[in-house]
Amino acid sequence: MIQFDRVWKTYPGGAEAVCDLSMEVAEGETVVLLGTSGSGKTTTLKMVNRLIEPTRGRIVINGTDIMEQDLIQLRRGIGYAIQYIGLFPHMTISENISVVPNLLKWPRDRTAERVDELLTISGLDPEEFRERYPAQLSGGQRQRVGVARALASDPPFVLMDEPFGALDPITREQLQDEFIELESEIKKTILFVTHDVFEAVKMGDRIALLDAGRLQQLSTPAELVENPANEFVDSFLGQHRFQLSLLTKTIKTIMPELRPTSPESGSAKSEARLRARSSLIEALDLFKKTKQATLPVYEGKRFLGPIEKKQLLKVITEVLGETGETS
Amino acid sequence: MNTLIAFFQKLGPEMLQRTMEHVYLTFLALVIAIMIALPLGIYLTRCRRPKLVSAIMGAVGIIQTVPTLALIAFVVLIFALVGLPTIGTLPALVALTLYALLPILRNTYTSIRQVDPSVIEVARGMGMTSNQILFSVELPLSLPVIMAGIRISTVWTIGIATLCGLVGAGGLGDLILKGLRSYLMDYLLAGTVPAAVLALIFDSALSGLEKWLTPQGLKS
Numbered sequence: 211m212i213q214f215d216r217v218w219k220t221y222p223g224g225a226e227a228v229c230d231l232s233m234e235v236a237e238g239e240t241v242v243l244l245g246t247s248g249s250g251k252t253t254t255l256k257m258v259n260r261l262i263e264p265t266r267g268r269i270v271i272n273g274t275d276i277m278e279q280d281l282i283q284l285r286r287g288i289g290y291a292i293q294y295i296g297l298f299p300h301m302t303i304s305e306n307i308s309v310v311p312n313l314l315k316w317p318r319d320r321t322a323e324r325v326d327e328l329l330t331i332s333g334l335d336p337e338e339f340r341e342r343y344p345a346q347l348s349g350g351q352r353q354r355v356g357v358a359r360a361l362a363s364d365p366p367f368v369l370m371d372e373p374f375g376a377l378d379p380i381t382r383e384q385l386q387d388e389f390i391e392l393e394s395e396i397k398k399t400i401l402f403v404t405h406d407v408f409e410a411v412k413m414g415d416r417i418a419l420l421d422a423g424r425l426q427q428l429s430t431p432a433e434l435v436e437n438p439a440n441e442f443v444d445s446f447l448g449q450h451r452f453q454l455s456l457l458t459k460t461i462k463t464i465m466p467e468l469r470p471t472s473p474e475s476g477s478a479k480s481e482a483r484l485r486a487r488s489s490l491i492e493a494l495d496l497f498k499k500t501k502q503a504t505l506p507v508y509e510g511k512r513f514l515g516p517i518e519k520k521q522l523l524k525v526i527t528e529v530l531g532e533t534g535e536t537s
Numbered sequence: 538m539n540t541l542i543a544f545f546q547k548l549g550p551e552m553l554q555r556t557m558e559h560v561y562l563t564f565l566a567l568v569i570a571i572m573i574a575l576p577l578g579i580y581l582t583r584c585r586r587p588k589l590v591s592a593i594m595g596a597v598g599i600i601q602t603v604p605t606l607a608l609i610a611f612v613v614l615i616f617a618l619v620g621l622p623t624i625g626t627l628p629a630l631v632a633l634t635l636y637a638l639l640p641i642l643r644n645t646y647t648s649i650r651q652v653d654p655s656v657i658e659v660a661r662g663m664g665m666t667s668n669q670i671l672f673s674v675e676l677p678l679s680l681p682v683i684m685a686g687i688r689i690s691t692v693w694t695i696g697i698a699t700l701c702g703l704v705g706a707g708g709l710g711d712l713i714l715k716g717l718r719s720y721l722m723d724y725l726l727a728g729t730v731p732a733a734v735l736a737l738i739f740d741s742a743l744s745g746l747e748k749w750l751t752p753q754g755l756k757s
């Protein structure tokens with residue numbers, strides 16, 4: 211768990227980058243720090259691994275104030291990945307990923323095994339990429355290595371500062387999906403910075419929206435979109451409200467009457483299945499792809515009931531009405 | 538052909554000895570210059586006082602603008618004032634070392650400063666100590682540029698060391714001076730040609746070393 215307790219950061223020039231920030235990132239949770247450029251996201255993140263020292267307040271990790279922990283040990287226990295990646299150009303991919311395991315004096319074969327494992331789950335063939343140099347990789351591949359390096363020693367905490375920010379939209383989405391997939395297995399406590407509200411909604415269990423160094427709202431993506439805490443949050447979401455609603459509303463939220471007790475209907479023979487936690491966008495996509503009029507909804511392996519395309523479209527029209535009024 | 542053989546019979550041994558002296562002087566000056574400039578350059582990249590950094594860089598830069606002959610004269614004069622020997626290897630060595638400092642210092646300082654800041658940031662963020670960052674990130678990445686500085690210093694020093702004949706430090710400058718005083722072309726050549734050849738040899742040897750030391754991942 212990471213706790214911020216009334217944290218302030220004022221830079222020597224007088225810029226108040228972070229003002230009176232209090233929040234918690236629970237174990238295994240991903241909290242996204244969201245905000246426009248200059249809102250204090252990077253400053254907040256870097257205070258956790260003490261690349262920047264707070265002016266006032268406490269940050270507690272694992273129950274201990276970070277200022278009381280050994281600086282080097284603290285950092286070695288926290289994965290760190292940034293937009294500009296910062297791969298070591300003179301080291302091979304394998305050497306880059308091995309940096310922290312080597313600092314922690316892991317045995318050689320364990321490190322080598324870990325490198326191959328990480329390359330594999332990052333979608334990079336170890337045989338092909340292990341001995342390459344960063345200059346011989348594409349931007350997307352480099353960023354995968356950057357993330358793999360941050361995870362190398364399997365740290366319980368990970369800090370990520372716009373890690374996919376420099377990528378083209380397609381590669382970016384691919385890496386986001388891969389990371390969500392990976393994250394669901396490793397369950398780390400993650401603080402993730404982005405200025406992109408869609409990325410925030412996609413990656414975050416909760417979103418911390420910052421403005422001018424002040425926390426505006428800390429809530430789940432759905433809550434943020436449904437119930438903006440103030441004018442600022444409302445205008446920040448702005449014209450994206452409709453799309454965001456389709457992303458954050460799930461089948462379950464629009465059809466609360468679905469229960470595992472519902473008897474299986476004919477349409478359940480369909481190969482294509484929706485999940486109770488699928489977003490409306492995902493549902494719409496699946497209807498488009500399968501061209502079916504009804505799709506079965508499952509929660510895990512249990513069948514909940516059918517949903518009709520008509521039903522979905524009706525809800526979407528309603529959402530359009532709601533979000534149209536507010537924006 | 539016969540004149541060439543006669544030339545070598547007459548001047549060969551002296552040429553060889555002067556060349557050895559020349560190499561010795563150059564080598565010594567460079568080793569001392571590297572021992573000063575490299576740590577100083579590294580220290581300056583760590584120094585949090587920008588005024589001190591520009592003062593030191595400026596001072597070393599000014600040495601460079603003093604005409605070589607004048608610098609040697611100053612060193613001799615100062616040596617005379619403080620009672621140190623004014624003739625021989627020592628004043629020559631001091632002047633040469635002062636001259637060789639700048640390219641090494643400047644290249645060390647700027648190449649370390651130019652290492653991609655995001656690389657350094659991640660290195661710190663991952664928990665590398667300042668020394669680990671220096672030795673396994675900054676220096677390997679800066680090595681080619683530092684080597685280029687050493688190469689420039691070497692070539693300059695070989696040329697400048699000919700002037701040290703003036704203060705009786707030996708070297709190829711001795712032969713050149715002899716040629717000048719007695720209007721003897723063969724002495725002049727015996728001093729000049731080896732100096733030029735030495736410069737060429739060291740230049741290409743050191744640029745070979747530079748390439749060899751360039752990390753694999755930085756070669757295009």
Ligand SMILES: Nc1ncnc2c1ncn2[C@@H]1O[C@H](COP(=O)(O)OP(=O)(O)O)[C@@H](O)[C@H]1O
Pocket residue numbers: 221222223225226227245246247248249250251252253254
């Ligand atoms: N090293 C620094 N010195 C002075 N001001 C800084 C420094 N770093 C950031 N700031 C200021 O602090 C504020 C927050 O910056 P930052 O945390 O980088 O924002 P973000 O990551 O959200 O773009 C900005 O106004 C920025 O200008």
Ligand SMILES: [Mg+2]
Pocket residue numbers: 251252253
């Ligand atoms: Mg930032």
